[in-house]
Amino acid sequence: EAQLVESGGGTVQAGGSLTLSCAASGFAFDSYTIGWFRQAPGKSLEGISCIGTEEGDTAYVEPVKGRFRISRDNAKNTVYLEMSSLKPEDTALYYCAAATRWGLLVDGYDYWGQGTQVTVTV
Numbered sequence: 127e128a129q130l131v132e133s134g135g136g137t138v139q140a141g142g143s144l145t146l147s148c149a150a151s152g153f154a155f156d157s158y159t160i161g162w163f164r165q166a167p168g169k170s171l172e173g174i175s176c177i178g179t180e181e182g183d184t185a186y187v188e189p190v191k192g193r194f195r196i197s198r199d200n201a202k203n204t205v206y207l208e209m210s211s212l213k214p215e216d217t218a219l220y221y222c223a224a225a226t227r228w229g230l231l232v233d234g235y236d237y238w239g240q241g242t243q244v245t246v247t248v
Contacts, residue, residue: 128153128237130222135242138212146207146242148222153237159225160198160205161235164218164244171221173230177205185230189215212246220244 134146148160161176175186175196184196195208205222220242223235 128224130224130237130239132220132222132239132242135220135244137245137247139247140212140214142212142246143208143210144212144244145209146220146222146244148205148207148239150203150205150224150237153224155203155224156200157226158236159228160196161223161225161230162194162196162205162207163221163223163230163232164216165221165241166215166218169218171232173232175207176225176228176230178228183228187230209244212244214246214248216244217246218244 129151131149159176159178163171163173165171174190177184177196177198193211198205222239224237225235227234
């Protein structure tokens with residue numbers, strides 16, 4: 127069974143840092159684009175970053191560009207999201223997901239994790 131498990135969430139003060147991990151199993155991890163998404167209270171799900179399969183290309187949406195960094199370790203079947211200079215507006219439930227195509231469209235992703243909560247206080 128395909129599975130993605132996020133970890134590393136928690137509560138931090140504004141300006142702090144957190145690193146999220148996404149551990150994958152049950153599917154061909156190396157063949158999938160992995161994306162990070164988040165959903166803030168009362169808002170829709172939004173894609174924030176993704177990393178490709180071969181060249182390791184990365185993409186970020188403007189609100190997190192320069193502050194977040196995505197990486198993957200295929201030997202460990204794990205993707206990471208390093209977050210720094212966190213802002214209260216980063217507060218959300220963060221999900222990782224796997225897709226067979228490049229992009230950050232929700233409908234393009236086949237497998238999803240359960241999410242990990244990130245809360246940034248003022």
